[in-house]
Amino acid sequence: MNLQGKTAIVTGGGRGIGRAVCLELARGGADIVLCYAGGETTARQTAGACEALGVRAAAVRCDVSEPGQVARLAETALHEFGRIDILVNNAGITRDGLLMSMKEEDFDQVLATNLKGTFLCMKAVSRQMVKQRYGRIVNLSSVVGLRGNGGQVNYAASKAGVVGMTKSAAKELAGRNITVNAIAPGFIDTDMTAAMPEKARDAMLTAIPMGKLGAAEDVAKAAAFLASDDAAYITGQVLCVDGGMAM
Numbered sequence: 532m533n534l535q536g537k538t539a540i541v542t543g544g545g546r547g548i549g550r551a552v553c554l555e556l557a558r559g560g561a562d563i564v565l566c567y568a569g570g571e572t573t574a575r576q577t578a579g580a581c582e583a584l585g586v587r588a589a590a591v592r593c594d595v596s597e598p599g600q601v602a603r604l605a606e607t608a609l610h611e612f613g614r615i616d617i618l619v620n621n622a623g624i625t626r627d628g629l630l631m632s633m634k635e636e637d638f639d640q641v642l643a644t645n646l647k648g649t650f651l652c653m654k655a656v657s658r659q660m661v662k663q664r665y666g667r668i669v670n671l672s673s674v675v676g677l678r679g680n681g682g683q684v685n686y687a688a689s690k691a692g693v694v695g696m697t698k699s700a701a702k703e704l705a706g707r708n709i710t711v712n713a714i715a716p717g718f719i720d721t722d723m724t725a726a727m728p729e730k731a732r733d734a735m736l737t738a739i740p741m742g743k744l745g746a747a748e749d750v751a752k753a754a755a756f757l758a759s760d761d762a763a764y765i766t767g768q769v770l771c772v773d774g775g776m777a778m
Contacts, residue, residue, distance in 0.1 A: 545576075548716065551748050555755045558584055561617060595620075595649075601651040626686075653696075657704065660704070669758055672693040672694050672713045677777050713768070718744050
């Protein structure tokens with residue numbers, strides 16, 4: 532992917548899928564502004580790894596559920612790099628629990644980060660993208676947002692909301708040469724899945740037609756494609772990176 536001269540904001544970019552996205556975009560030549568809510572050390576390590584690939588990078592602390600912090604994130608990107616071409620909304624949290632016992636604060640916190648945070652970040656960059664008449668927005672949804680999952684009413688609601696918001700924003704912005712798409716990852720090999728009991732992990736694998744977990748790099752490559760000009764005529768779509776789970 533040729534992303535030379537582009538600037539990308541990646542939320543939750545310090546580790547996991549976010550880190551993989553940062554590195555993939557950097558390999559394409561994009562300068563990176565990654566934000567993190569916690570884990571400053573890993574975020575700065577990711578920024579350093581991007582710089583080692585020959586691009587400029589900055590790590591910015593930002594809680595995406597806070598409008599003021601999101602505004603400062605966009606301002607930093609513009610001040611440091613002069614433009615905002617790509618936004619990857621990856622930041623997300625889980626607060627799992629059964630419906631009957633789920634605390635309202637756990638429901639609210641998940642929607643505040645996963646759904647409201649995506650809205651705030653899109654709003655913060657859209658004016659600049661409209662001014663440029665160019666932009667690529669990639670929102671991370673989830674296979675859980677398409678299929679549901681026991682014990683994740685809040686997470687499923689937030690990720691289903693991301694899909695609806697993606698399609699609505701795509702219709703609003705298409706005339707300005709701005710595409711808005713979503714990726715719905717399935718079960719991805721992360722620190723969280725690695726810590727699962729073997730029995731639970733085996734049960735999870737049976738739900739995947741390909742019979743294996745995905746890698747963070749699988750999601751990152753899909754994000755890089757949607758962020759590139761190779762995907763210039765694709766908007767309002769949900770790309771499942773899930774080994775066939777959502778079929």
